[in-house]
Amino acid sequence: MNSIFVIVLFYIRKADKNNPxxxxxxxxxxxxxxxxxxxxxxxxxxxxxxxxxxxPYVYFVHSYYLKAAxxxxxxxTKEYTTHIHASVESGNVFACQFHPEKSSDVGLKIxxxxxxx
Numbered sequence: 001m002n003s004i005f006v007i008v009l010f011y012i013r014k015a016d017k018n019n020p021x022x023x024x025x026x027x028x029x030x031x032x033x034x035x036x037x038x039x040x041x042x043x044x045x046x047x048x049x050x051x052x053x054x055x056p057y058v059y060f061v062h063s064y065y066l067k068a069a070x071x072x073x074x075x076x077t078k079e080y081t082t083h084i085h086a087s088v089e090s091g092n093v094f095a096c097q098f099h100p101e102k103s104s105d106v107g108l109k110i111x112x113x114x115x116x117x
Contacts, residue, residue, distance in 0.1 A: 035060060038078050038098075040086055046075035048087060048094050050113050058086075058096075058103040058110075065097055092117070 039055035049056075065084045068074055075094075076087035087096045094114060100107035 035062075038080060040076040040078055040098075042076045043074070046087070047089060047117060048075055048096075048110055048113050052106060052109055056106040058098040058100065058106055060098045061102070062097070 036059065037057045038060055039057050040049075041055060042049045042052060060078075065082075065086075066088075067083075068085045068088050073088045073090045074085045075089045076085075076096075078084040078086045078097075084097065086098055087094070096110070100110040103110070
């Protein structure tokens with residue numbers, strides 16, 4: 001099965017009800033300043049974060065965040081003055097608010113997990 005990985009990008013068109021990320025299509029965007037290294041709270045069943053323990057640190061660069069319309073697809077969160085949905089998984093679609101490619105060994109593990117799906 002082919003998978004899609006979206007880094008930071010949470011823009012979803014609102015037209016296609018067959019979109020595998022349709023639960024994100026009515027997401028709300030907010031602004032905040034979580035720039036730099038921040039820890040994640042990971043759901044145990046999150047496939048993208050398999051093998052990562054505790055609250056690993058990842059690198060955030062953007063001053064906005066997403067609140068997914070469906071809490072069931074949220075794979076990782078971050079508390080930073082509010083509850084942030086840092087990563088989502090829906091079927092074979094994965095998205096992260098942070099930058100795995102800039103997140104050192106943790107980011108490398110996330111990318112390896114994605115490549116092995």
